[in-house]
Amino acid sequence: MALPFLFLLFLLPSLISLLPLAESQLTVNYYDKSCPKFPQIIQQVINDKQLSTPSTAGATVRLFFHDCMVEGCDASLLISSNTFNKAERDADVNLSLAGDGFDLVTRVKTALELECPGIVSCSDILATATRDLIVMVGGPNFPVLLGRKDGFVSKAEHVEGNIAKPTMPLSQILSIFASKKFSVQEMVALSGAHTIGFSHCNQFSHRIFNFSKTSEYDPAYNPKFAEGLRSLCANYTIDPAMAAFNDVMTPNKFDNMYYVNLQRGLGLLDSDQTFAVDKSTKPFVDMYAANQTKFFQDFAQAMGKLSFLDVKTGSLGEVRRRCDAFNVLKA
Incomplete structure (x- = not known):
């Protein structure tokens, strides 16, 4: 609403x-x-x-x-x-x-x-x-x-x-936003735009194929989500257009589900999942996951500033x- x-x-x-x-x-x-x-x-x-x-x-x-x-x-x-x-x-x-x-x-x-x-x-x-x-x-x-x-x-x-690129260290992402006069909280709020849209498989393929010697996929992923992504992106090297929704739960609805997803291991990109665990960003992820009204208010303010x-x-x-x-x- x-x-x-x-x-x-x-x-x-x-x-x-x-x-x-x-x-x-x-x-x-x-x-x-x-x-x-x-x-x-x-x-x-x-x-x-x-x-x-x-x-x-x-x-x-x-x-x-x-x-x-x-x-x-x-x-x-x-x-x-x-x-x-x-x-x-x-x-x-x-x-x-x-x-x-x-x-x-x-x-x-x-x-x-x-x-x-x-x-x-x-x-x-x-x-x-x-x-x-x-x-x-x-x-x-x-x-x-x-x-x-x-x-x-x-x-x-x-x-x-x-x-910012999804594979950048969080410190570098924060630095880019800081150079534009955005606070950590404003960055996390703006990232909530990932509640709609999609990302191509090549942007997260390293998380779902041959991740490490002990795991085929990044253990930060929810296991069923990881398996679904592996199936979806199986032929991404042949078809670079292959993509997944940033928000697997409500992909075409602008809401706070992006943050809820992060808490459940459903963050698609490296940077998304990092927000859910790093001490500088996690409090804002948790706040927006629990309070959509607060997310909408802060997102609107940050978008106005960006514009x-x-x-x-x-x-x-x-x-x-x-x-x-x-x-x-x-x-």
Whole structure:
């Protein structure tokens, strides 16, 4: 169930108070006059896409997160590579991003360009679509401030060290989040987005095949869960697209089951399971497993904070005509 309207009224001023000067130019009603049908258009497109392709919500949330963590929330991840530039989306850690998120943004942009050409930025589309999809699959509502511009830079070499990988030591993951001004608790709350979406078998295959001399799979896994993953991913080297739901219990519902799963040995990725046992993260995992309302509140607050991470406004960005290309080709 989405958070009540009163919580939105409480959350909005707290988010605005966190805004640095540039980001303070963002407002919730940025398009009210220039593109008044923006909310209705984006809602219709995401409804159609999510209903036809249920993996869209998880794909879009992950796309948004990966975009914001590199260069800020400026749609730099949407840029396609060309002869002169290898863009962010072709960095190794981004190659597994599902195409449904990219496709959704393209569909929304196309519809908006017909209604109000050259007005709505791709970064605002991605931020709004992410929030709307979270709500659509049962997660909390939260205000999205608008007025971002699309960035001028997208380079694959800028990605390394800015996005956590599931096999990284927890200390390194915490360091990445700390560099973006996120606390340990905020990191654990944001990780709750793993309640939807999926991960490819090659991201956890080392945990289920030939794990050690004494065990075929990581003993931290629930044994039946491990056997199920071994069966599912048996041919992953032949078919790299093979994947498993991040939340095996309620894969298409945004809830706190991700944290409950961690307590039961059902954490899919290394980093997930580490959160459940490390002394710095375990208290938050236990708290969110026991209290979905608290998780929703903290997740909404952290997502609001993420959504204006290093945003571009004014002359620092542009409104792209196409989300996958800069308006002017850069050699």
